[in-house]
Amino acid sequence: MMFFDPVYFLYIAPALLLAFWAQMRVKSTFAQAQEVRAHLSGAGAARHILDAAGLQNVAIEQVPGQLSDHYDPRDKVLRLSQSVYSAHTTAAVGIAAHEAGHALQDAQNYVPLVLRNAAVPAATFGGNAIIWMLIGGMLLSPKIPALAFLVPLGIAAFACVVVFQLVNLPVEFDASARAKKLLVEHGIVADQDMVYVNRVLNAAAWTYVAGTLQAVMTLLYYIMRFYGGRD
Numbered sequence: 001m002m003f004f005d006p007v008y009f010l011y012i013a014p015a016l017l018l019a020f021w022a023q024m025r026v027k028s029t030f031a032q033a034q035e036v037r038a039h040l041s042g043a044g045a046a047r048h049i050l051d052a053a054g055l056q057n058v059a060i061e062q063v064p065g066q067l068s069d070h071y072d073p074r075d076k077v078l079r080l081s082q083s084v085y086s087a088h089t090t091a092a093v094g095i096a097a098h099e100a101g102h103a104l105q106d107a108q109n110y111v112p113l114v115l116r117n118a119a120v121p122a123a124t125f126g127g128n129a130i131i132w133m134l135i136g137g138m139l140l141s142p143k144i145p146a147l148a149f150l151v152p153l154g155i156a157a158f159a160c161v162v163v164f165q166l167v168n169l170p171v172e173f174d175a176s177a178r179a180k181k182l183l184v185e186h187g188i189v190a191d192q193d194m195v196y197v198n199r200v201l202n203a204a205a206w207t208y209v210a211g212t213l214q215a216v217m218t219l220l221y222y223i224m225r226f227y228g229g230r231d
């Protein structure tokens with residue numbers, strides 16, 4: 001069966017290793033940057049950046065969890081985890097400024113973000129439904145030719161997930177680039193302390209690269225599996 005195919009793990013092994021390394025790197029650089037104080041909290045830094053950009057309408061809330069920080073474009077709310085919201089550290093202001101960067105992208109209708117938001121339904125519908133289309137198509141279409149559309153449909157749907165992952169990269173890279181620039185411009189982090197912020201944000205960027213690589217390799221695997229001839 002496809003889900004136990006060891007070949008699949010060969011396809012995605014590099015992405016899994018990269019994801020594992022990047023997550024370790026995020027944790028260690030975040031811990032390092034937590035030792036370096038900043039004069040604003042994460043929430044304070046985000047508020048400062050948002051207000052300076054005229055985004056007083058974007059609220060800042062606290063959410064539970066570790067590194068659960070995100071910007072919600074639908075509610076126009078920036079949600080920061082506990083260790084980011086109230087901590088006066090370069091780690092906290094770095095993450096908060098990155099999320100504020102997403103709010104700025106949203107306010108400017110930054111094209112990759114618009115594309116990413118458009119791809120979200122396909123990507124969230126994604127996962128299980130796509131797997132079942134592929135398995136259903138594989139098992140049923142030899143007996144019921146009318147269901148032959150399931151496999152190409154499943155692969156097309158998964159291609160949407162890959163597109164989402166691909167446009168996610170410029171969205172994330174740009175948010176971090178904005179964060180690095182704004183923290184210095186607004187004097188929130190001193191030049192010599194920016195190295196700590198940069199390490200955290202660069203490590204986080206690798207987690208997105210790993211996610212994208214895994215999606216691309218999974219798509220290639222599906223294409224190989226269903227159209228690569230008999231094996």
Ligand SMILES: [Zn+2]
Nearest residue numbers: 098102172175
């Ligand atoms: Zn982000």
